[in-house]
Amino acid sequence: MSHFITPSIMRLVLPVLYAVVIVAVLPLLAGYIVLMERKVMADMQARLGPMRVGPHGLLQPIADAVKLLLKEDIIPEKADRLLFWLAPLVSVTMALLAYAALPIGPAFQIADLNIGLLFILAVSSLGIYGIVLGGWASNSHYSLLGALRSAAQLVSYETAAGLGLISALLLAGSLSMRDIVIAQYDQGMWFIFYVPIGFFIYMVGSIAETNRAPFDLPEAESELVAGYMTEYSGFRWSLYFLAEYANMIIVAGIATTLFLGGWLRPFASFHDHLPGTPIELLDALPSLLVLGVAAYCFFLAPKQPVKIQKLVMALVGGLCLAIAGILAGSLFASPAVLQGVHGAFWFMAKVFAYLYCFLWFRFTFPRYRFDQLMRLGWRFLIPLALVNLITMATALLISREWGWSLRITSILAIVVTLAVAMWLAKNDQVDSAVPVAEGE
Secondary structure (H helix, E strand, O other): OOOOOOHHHHHHHHHHHHHHHHHHHHHHHHHHHHHHHHHHHHHHOOOOOOOOOOHHHOOHHHHHHHHHHHOOOOOOOOOOHHHHHHHHHHHHHHHHHHHHHOOOOOOOOOOOOOOHHHHHHHHHHOHHHHHHHHHHHOOOHHHHHHHHHHHHHHHHHHHHHHHHHHHHHHHHOOOOHHHHHHHHHHHOOOHHHOOHHHHHHHHHHHHHHOOOOOOOHHHOHHHHOOHHHOOOOHHHHHHHHHHHHHHHHHHHHHHHHHHOOOOOOOOOOOOOEOOOOOOEHHHHHHHHHHHHHHHHHHHHHHHOOOHHHHHHHHHHHHHHHHHHHHHHHHHHOOHHHHHHHHHHHHHHHHHHHHHHHHHHHHOOOOOOOHHHHHHHHHHHHHHHHHHHHHHHHHHHHHHHHHOOOHHHHHHHHHHHHHHHHHHHHHHOOOOOOOOOOOOO
């Protein structure tokens, strides 16, 4: 049998397996991100959140999926039925296709393209067609207005986010997602420390691109009754939300790869070993972290008020123990296995931290007015992103031509960019309310 499994066949089979895993796991993962979002919101508001379906509400995403599958599918009488049916599929397909070039660790990647970042940005940008077509095909003023708002918002903030990414690409010198991570390893520092303002600009732009609060004007329920999704119901409605949460993971993966070292552990160039072993000191950190979570779950289990909750908390602790065992066992495996397992752990941990910031911002900041949203994008973020790009390019040129340390020149570039940001903020006076015409 081994004679038939050649390296060329494995190069064809593995990408297909990776694609199947992503398509199978992503909807479930999106459902549990929604549950995490509701739990975080409840914690910030001193509530419990979903608790009814399953222990601690752990089966709530399954119940929501079943409800949406059984819910009546309504199509407006004068809607364009074909486009109304295709629009959510366009959004979710483009969101899933973008995962093809995203490396989830050094071993898990469907396609290592030399223009990987460009491919991801281009494909994910096509999702706006699903939003615009859905709003237009619904034959509803609310839906059309929400779709137009979304188009204007995405064009505005994709420009700023793209300029923020270019500041990191200058340092990497490549569009390959894998080469960008390797460049951060070679330089011994994550790019966020060289271009923190570029990371900030990209983070704000990514929040707006995914229609997340406080930039969720296309879905503003208090104003537009859910915007471009007003006329959608049932499973078609859920496809839009699946595309939204898939895009959240994509933008988090891009930020992790370009600014946070991708699958690299913290202090990746630090290679001190545990005494008397070939194991590097920091390679033991993932298993210790997960072991600490397991110990915390076992500590909380007896304190739960209901028997089933005690059991579930103990099971979660047991699952964490198993994961800690896998992470610890990989320390004694081959270097390829070690890098693959630990790389995936660090990548997903960074993506989770980025997604938590999304949830934190949603329940912290009030929603912008649409004029404020566009003003922030065009009059502050885009000029700041251009200045950040110019100063970083100048710092890189000085470092290469005159032999200055890149760390020193990047600090000077950051100082200049911050000064411009303060000047832009000072001179961009925004009225606290919309002007009212005389006599009203």
